[in-house]
Amino acid sequence: MARTITTSPAERPRVLVLTGSYLPGVRAGGPVRSMQNLLTQLGHEVQFDLVTLDRDLGDATPYPNIEHRAWNQVGGQRVRYVPPGLRGLLERWRILRETPYDLLYLHSFFHVSNTTWSLALRAAGLIARRPVLLAPRGEFSPGALGLNAGKKRLFLQLIQATGLMKDVTFQATSATEQDDIRRMFPRAAVVYAPNLIAPPEDLFRPPRAPGPLRIAFVGRVNRMKNLDYALRVLQGVQTPVHLKLVGSREDEAYWAECEALLATLPDTVQVEVVGHVPPEDVRDIFLWSDVLLLPTLGENFGHVIAEALLAGSIPVISDRTPWQDLEARGSGFTIPLDQPERFTAVLGDLGTSPALLERTALGAAAYGRELAVDRQGLEQNRALFKVS
Template identity: 45%
Template sequence: MYRPVILAPLDHYLPGFKAGGALRSITNLVDRLSDEFDFRIICADRDLGDAAPYPDIAGRRWVHVGPAQVYYTAPQERTLVSLSRILREVPHHLLYLNSFFSPRFTILPLLARRLGLIPRRPTILAPRGEFSPGALALKRRKKQIHLTASKTTGLLTAVAWQASTEQESADIRSALGPCAADVRVAADLSSPLGPRPPPHGPRAPGAPLRVLFLGRISPMKNLDYALRVLASVRVPVVFSVVGPPEDAAYRADCERLAARLPAHVAVDWRGPVDPSHVARVMAAHDLFFLPTRGENFGHVVAEALGAGTPVLLSDTTPWRGLAAAGVGDDLPLADPSAFAAAIERAAAATPGEAAARRTRVFAHARERQRTSADVEANRMLFTAALGGRQAAAALT
């Protein structure tokens, strides 16, 4: 059966997992649409922050990873000349870029495209929330320089944009102006849920509330804010921090904040966790706390809900109306006392109330996934860019 070839350079892919949401977005997309599209992925030969390449993974050649074919690049291959050669040697119908600010796997392919070093194919760029106000506020000057250069040098000519929500579509248009003439909304795809959530051990009466932060330890995820909130909480809490330290200096700042917490708040630094264990880790906690500065989707939120764990989020994600649904809270970062109050309410719940809430949370996750039209939106994202199957076939 004919399948258009989608060539997707991105920083990290399987078996990596530390890069978080963008990696999960691509793996879920490949799993859902590989019967219709032939995905070829070019990525780094190591996980986020790792000095050594993946063991037992052959680099510098194409290998099958699930339904996709993957080329793992060594550091010396991540130059304009070498990456252009790899891209040029893969016959493809569509170039699919992830992360606007990736220097190796977005900026170099766009530059190669602009200079005519690779065939000019329909191109889709998914910025994965990088144009949200919270994201642009971090390293603002550096990002503004790159935005200006990209807009004025023609790198973004004839690029289509993928937004996960209407809000992200507005963020893209606001940041890029006329360069964002073609923005299409196709939400990230979450992992399928099982028939029931993982087992949860109820919290014993009087025991500390088990609160979880799971994500990259970086300013964007706002762990320092969570620690400051916990400093004002008046109930016993065990706060588990799970995730890779993307920014060592930021991690050190967070450790200093944790050391100053009151005695009734304990912090358990666990490091990264394999994706196969995430559901079990989620289910072992009473509340998932992520005061992120912004998310275009938030796979980790979907995973928490799918584990039956209530969530406490900032109002900078697409996961809104949580209190009305009885599954959590989405609160403004300008009101840290509201976050503290939500934690104290969760601690005050009786075992029966907590169990009923977990049942409600999982049912909400199942209903949201069952009624989703996101797979079709992603399918149409690609077919529209290709101009139909006949047009794509003509490129081979």
């Protein structure tokens, strides 16, 4: 998968990216896909050098077939894999000192080893004071801040007191995130550039066979994705349902709570626990499913929502994502979390009305085709890296 390279890339704007997880990692979900899509579409114009952890989210051992303390070639870009702990901090410091770059691109506000450490070194004059672009990736949303709220509030207060964010530019990927960032840092410079989706492939969605409503829940099993809420919603659905639960178990205690709820579902709900699937296989899940059910507490973007639309699977989601126009487009349903009965009613309607199901699925696929040719979003991302 990876090989060490020693040749210098062609002269292009050079962006040094510090991100918590990247390929071959998959368990971090959306952030990995966001970065992969960006590199796929702009990597020929910008030299991205990535620094990331040497293991997947939750793993105790490094990836096989990578070179430590060396640049690896991954998908046309250079990637440096660093270990956790003190060794990783020292390795990052050396990379920040020795690697030429025009812009430092930090992913995650709360990532101490990447963001806080880099900004502290910069403030102390231990690395060059280059421009910094920070993408919080939805971490300032009310839903995200509500998890471990006390620790995050204290961390924010400490960072604000130190002045580390002075002259840092924030990237917002939605209008809602712009507001979230300005609420935390009213004087900060904020630029808007949306997440990019993967270039579309030719997808064949087979004609729907008769049978129960096919629902996919796709996401890591943690409180943020709100699986327990989805299961409670399904307790009231009377129409036959085939539910697939797709995603790795990130929180075993939370999964135990969900297992208890699974036992309370009516006999009309057939449940298939799929677990983790490779990202390239998620599209097959959506080609199978009629509905993506995702009552999330918050999504910075929601790559699975875009992937569902591309496959013609109908998103039935919470109002805590940027996808607020689904119903206006006839392509899905965005429902406030304080209306669980409406989730239940919508799923019931989709399960009993073939005409509604077909009409909304066609609307979802049409929206997906429109997303796939979003030239404006590409230009906005391109503008981020025009370093003078």
